[in-house]
Amino acid sequence: MLPHRSRLAVLVFLTPPLLLYGVAVLLPIVQSLVLSFFSWDGLSDMEFVGLANYTRMLTGDAVFWRAFGNALGYLAICLVLQVGGALVVASLLASLRRGREVIKTLYLLPAVISTVAIAFLFQRIYSIDPAGLLNQALAAVGLGGWQRPWLSDVHTVLAAVSAPEGWRFVGLYTIIIYAALLAVPRELEEAARLDGASSWQVFAHIRFPYIRPVFATTTIMAATYALRGFDIPYLLTNGGPGQSSELITTYMYKTAFTSTDYGYASTISVFIVVECLVAVGLILLVLRRKAHR
Amino acid sequence: MTTYAPAKAPARAGGRPHKPRRPSRRPPSPARLASRVLVGALVVVQVYPLVWLFLTSLRTERDFAGGNPFALPTSLTFDNYARAFGHGHLGRNILNSLIVTMGANVLIVLCGMMGAYALQVLGFRFSRVVRALFLVGIVVPVQIALVPLFVDYTRVGLLDTYPSMILPLAGFALPMSVYLFSSFFEYIPREVYEAASLDGAGPYRIFARITLPMSVNTVVTVVMVNSIFIWNDFIFANTFVLSEDLKTIPLGLQNYIGAMGKTDWTATFAAVCVTVTPLLLIFLVLNRAMIYGLERGASKG
Numbered sequence: 001m002l003p004h005r006s007r008l009a010v011l012v013f014l015t016p017p018l019l020l021y022g023v024a025v026l027l028p029i030v031q032s033l034v035l036s037f038f039s040w041d042g043l044s045d046m047e048f049v050g051l052a053n054y055t056r057m058l059t060g061d062a063v064f065w066r067a068f069g070n071a072l073g074y075l076a077i078c079l080v081l082q083v084g085g086a087l088v089v090a091s092l093l094a095s096l097r098r099g100r101e102v103i104k105t106l107y108l109l110p111a112v113i114s115t116v117a118i119a120f121l122f123q124r125i126y127s128i129d130p131a132g133l134l135n136q137a138l139a140a141v142g143l144g145g146w147q148r149p150w151l152s153d154v155h156t157v158l159a160a161v162s163a164p165e166g167w168r169f170v171g172l173y174t175i176i177i178y179a180a181l182l183a184v185p186r187e188l189e190e191a192a193r194l195d196g197a198s199s200w201q202v203f204a205h206i207r208f209p210y211i212r213p214v215f216a217t218t219t220i221m222a223a224t225y226a227l228r229g230f231d232i233p234y235l236l237t238n239g240g241p242g243q244s245s246e247l248i249t250t251y252m253y254k255t256a257f258t259s260t261d262y263g264y265a266s267t268i269s270v271f272i273v274v275e276c277l278v279a280v281g282l283i284l285l286v287l288r289r290k291a292h293r
Numbered sequence: 294m295t296t297y298a299p300a301k302a303p304a305r306a307g308g309r310p311h312k313p314r315r316p317s318r319r320p321p322s323p324a325r326l327a328s329r330v331l332v333g334a335l336v337v338v339q340v341y342p343l344v345w346l347f348l349t350s351l352r353t354e355r356d357f358a359g360g361n362p363f364a365l366p367t368s369l370t371f372d373n374y375a376r377a378f379g380h381g382h383l384g385r386n387i388l389n390s391l392i393v394t395m396g397a398n399v400l401i402v403l404c405g406m407m408g409a410y411a412l413q414v415l416g417f418r419f420s421r422v423v424r425a426l427f428l429v430g431i432v433v434p435v436q437i438a439l440v441p442l443f444v445d446y447t448r449v450g451l452l453d454t455y456p457s458m459i460l461p462l463a464g465f466a467l468p469m470s471v472y473l474f475s476s477f478f479e480y481i482p483r484e485v486y487e488a489a490s491l492d493g494a495g496p497y498r499i500f501a502r503i504t505l506p507m508s509v510n511t512v513v514t515v516v517m518v519n520s521i522f523i524w525n526d527f528i529f530a531n532t533f534v535l536s537e538d539l540k541t542i543p544l545g546l547q548n549y550i551g552a553m554g555k556t557d558w559t560a561t562f563a564a565v566c567v568t569v570t571p572l573l574l575i576f577l578v579l580n581r582a583m584i585y586g587l588e589r590g591a592s593k594g
Binding site (some may be wrong): 017 | 324
């Protein structure tokens with residue numbers, strides 16, 4: 001800290017960031033909390049309804065629960081693809097001798113592309129008429145019977161809208177976990193190997209415990225991003241067919257800007273925040289407890 | 294790592310007999326070979342869709358409609374690019390995206406630096422409270438701000454303007470920027486500041502003459518990481534922008550989807566390629582800085 005600091009200087013430096021942050025982030029959060037207790041369509045007067053929005057959401061809204069279930073499925077698929085995938089790929093990368101930098105860059109490529117472009121891309125990949133990349137690939141390996149319109153089949157649509165999101169960020173999480181793996185002391189691994197530990201044992205007892213904090217951060221990032229996932233499902237299917245790929249975020253968006261039910265939409269968005277906080281808490285709990293076992 | 298690989302000789306059925314050559318050229322063990330194949334397969338999965346995108350943008354429409362997606366284009370054409378620019382407002386969209394990206398980045402870098410300077414270098418009694426406040430913005434999803442911002446913008450007449458996109462984009466990116474800058478400021482030795490103070494420099498002078506010039510690398514990282522997200526932002530633009538003149542690239546791309554599903558796919562993919570290319574080039578040139586930033590950012594979170 002500076003020897004000659006003044007209260008004025010702190011204020012001068014702190015005011016612009018706090019102003020921006022307050023106007024764009026903090027104030028809207030508070031407003032959302034307030035709005036969630038009102039019924040309002042944006043035109044007529046706001047009407048205080050107490051907890052009515054919350055009881056409607058939790059007890060009377062089948063679509064909401066459907067969307068919640070879908071969001072959990074979406075979360076599960078994204079987590080497996082991103083965190084699980086990243087762990088595997090990062091371990092593989094660490095065992096390579098050459099080309100790591102190039103491969104890291106290539107894995108990160110999809111993260112550079114906009115969700116709208118990705119939605120276009122996957123719309124073509126999943127299409128059946130004319131047969132898209134996926135259906136052609138299935139036919140080519142003799143699984144032609146599995147061909148289907150992935151985005152309009154109610155059984156596959158949720159997985160189909162989740163996979164692009166998982167695919168997009170695998171590289172990002174791979175790079176983070178890979179960086180952590182590099183920091184594992186080599187002597188520990190070598191010693192374990194000399195004692196006859198298998199590759200799996202080295203991974204489970206040395207590498208993984210060592211990277212656990214980073215793994216927790218990565219899981220939290222992936223989980224909160226998956227819970228707020230919106231663009232790709234919204235663009236690919238807009239929640240359809242029916243509600244088979246409706247997520248809480250897309251449902252909230254439609255409630256707000258199609259049905260202009262601002263109060264209820266705010267209630268749902270408060271739920272999204274709570275959901276994220278609970279997820280973070282659970283992940284920390286699980287990963288911390290394991291660490292202290 | 295390298296010492297255990299040759300322990301098991303690869304048992305190959307019909308291959309050439311295994312002759313030990315120079316130690317460094319020994320054939321890889323099956324496990325190592327399998328992991329190489331897997332890494333290679335994953336590269337294909339990550340990259341092939343993008344290659345396909347570029348190839349499609351060069352195909353003729355007939356080739357695209359009837360052709361096998363795995364085949365190379367029978368003839369290359371740049372017509373799609375001409376149509377991409379002729380059809381929509383692609384130029385206008387690119388300009389809008391540039392304005393929004395630059396505006397938001399200026400705010401993110403300046404405010405992030407100032408905030409980190411106040412927190413890390415100046416220090417004050419309630420700095421932990423402010424840090425905790427910034428943490429809120431990392432955890433809270435952006436969707437919560439959509440309805441209130443829409444309502445507020447309508448009231449103050451900001452709806453459908455550049456700032457309507459720039460403000461929330463910068464606001465939600467600010468916490469990460471503050472954390473990245475303060476973790477960098479930690480590494481500037483105290484002695485530098487003490488020496489400057491002894492020479493009579495005040496906090497503003499020190500910020501302008503020492504902290505700012507030393508942070509160039511961190512600025513590049515912060516700008517790179519954020520530019521990707523801002524350039525590609527869909528949700529804020531889609532919510533707050535109504536007029537054609539202000540649409541950014543992600544919104545503009547949607548114009549290519551024709552009515553009743555009759556879409557000019559090859560032109561759409563050409564447009565996608567045009568809009569992706571600048572980002573991709575910058576990314577390939579500067580990906581070191583960015584990967585570094587991602588790693589640092591994540592280990593801070």
